[in-house]
Amino acid sequence: MSLSHELATRALALDPGGFDPTALGFARDAIADMIGCALLGAPTATTEAALLRGVQGDGPCHVLGRTERLGRLDAAFVNGVSGHALDYDDTSKSLSGHPTVIIIPAILPLAESLEISGRAFLDAYVIGVEAATRFARGVNFAHYEKGWHPTATLGIFGAVVSAGILLKLDAKRMADAISMAASLASGIKANFGTDTKPLHAGLAARNGLFAALMAAEGVNAAATALEHPQGFLEVFNGKGNYDADRMLTGWGEPLDLMNPGISIKKYPCVYSVHAAIDAVIALHDGPVPDSTAVEDVVVRMHPRRLLPHVRNPATSALNAKFSLSYAVARGLVNGTVRLDHFEDAALGDPEVTRIMELIRIEEMPEDFSDYGADVVVRMKDGQVFESHIEVPLGRGPESPLPMEMLEKKFLDCASRSLTAGGAAEVFRMLMKLDRLASLSDLVAAIETSTRPVKG
Structure with a gap:
């Protein structure tokens, strides 16, 4: 057969x-x-x-x-x-x-x-x-x-x-x-x-x-x-x-x-970055309400989620939907990621651009949560805050x-x-x-x- x-x-x-x-x-x-x-x-x-x-x-x-x-x-x-x-x-x-x-x-x-x-x-x-x-x-x-x-x-x-x-x-x-x-x-x-x-x-x-x-x-x-x-x-x-x-x-x-x-x-962008968004929103709603005090951002994820199109910077409203750095910057600056953040007028935000340039992306080991993310933020005063998301909201029957x-x-x-x-x-x-x-x-x-x- x-x-x-x-x-x-x-x-x-x-x-x-x-x-x-x-x-x-x-x-x-x-x-x-x-x-x-x-x-x-x-x-x-x-x-x-x-x-x-x-x-x-x-x-x-x-x-x-x-x-x-x-x-x-x-x-x-x-x-x-x-x-x-x-x-x-x-x-x-x-x-x-x-x-x-x-x-x-x-x-x-x-x-x-x-x-x-x-x-x-x-x-x-x-x-x-x-x-x-x-x-x-x-x-x-x-x-x-x-x-x-x-x-x-x-x-x-x-x-x-x-x-x-x-x-x-x-x-x-x-x-x-x-x-x-x-x-x-x-x-x-x-x-x-x-x-x-x-x-x-x-x-x-x-x-x-x-x-x-x-x-x-x-x-x-x-x-x-x-x-x-x-x-x-x-x-x-x-x-x-x-x-x-x-x-x-x-x-x-x-x-x-x-x-x-x-x-x-939950967010209008590539699903691979949703855990990282959840992580930075948790930081924004907690110890990092003011992004202007941020000096360094590290995002760590499973290598499967970090393909080239996700690593790319945002150069248009459309490809911003696939940009990890843009989505994370938005979440850290605004405490939310909305539809209007992926319109042309939103791309010129100077604080979002500044945070995007600070973001470093690192691959976690293969046994790291497939859709999870770790985000580490260092402040200008030397304080360090970390947020870990094992499973982003919306991830099937798990969440x-x-x-x-x-x-x-x-x-x-x-x-x-x-x-x-x-x-x-x-x-x-x-x-x-x-x-x-x-x-x-x-x-x-x-x-x-x-x-x-x-x-």
Whole structure:
């Protein structure tokens, strides 16, 4: 049996009736968070450009936070772009990327047009996350370090499986869809910190849906597209840098949503720096309320979190989202890191610039907490203060984002596109997603409360 068929069989064998209610709660929260991020990104210039240049015409499917309606594939593309436009969406440790922003845009147009229930939508998402993350376990961390952007190159397999579940593909056609997706996967990390990164999400969502729709029509693909000598594994990772057996073991035991889980961002920047932000905010709220008295800052983290794009200084509002020094400086100066700190006008703050220049970054040993951080601050009077964060807030089931924070984030994000009353109602509906008779009701609530985008 080919690897694509093995993966398809395992995805179809998952029984939604046995899903842990806690996992479904994590899934519901992740979906709500992603939709909030898409409503935040809907009025951005990148989403505007995607609508202007990246779509073919009108259609029946809703675009989150917009008044336009598009065909299925175009809607998946634009919703993926807007969901990732400001890099505020969730992340997965297994994937080393952002799963929900690929899967939900891919299946939302299907759910809307096929009158899918909220629970069926939720189940398809859970299965898609499991498929993407099990695939990822066989190729990461080498895949990420090689320069691929797993959000797109691996997330597409979650999108195609979720879409295949809603389309009720059998094992043969699901395997064809997976193999076809292998030819449609793309995305390189060289484009981090630019407007192209959110295009990765939109294209992966679109291509995952496209592969599932094509397979549903009987279009086939090579059974061995993954393990072939010129297939996905050899081409993307190279010999000795993957383990296909790891893709096939442990499905649903437990679900990846439970262990290691999905991380919902508290701060609107790359998740790798969140522990360091928590650490400096703790210092700001305690012994270091005045950053002007700071003389030296050392940030120590796991080497996996300190890749080149994280070490880079902030030179634009967009790449500031990937800059450890900028995020830490903001947290130390302001005691918070907000959306408006990643706008062009915020980059010229002289005190933030001064602190950025003081920051030294050091790698901790491999056994140091994967997402943790140590921050040591020396004051001009010689005093030294240290803050250690083992697990940042929002880091999956270990340290979930409290519901009040999730709701506040959603309302802050949704306010960019929806009326205040509409945003509150949409959040209430999302919190009872598993009880919605049809996803169309949710889509209608979003559409009804959408404010026209100012030209």
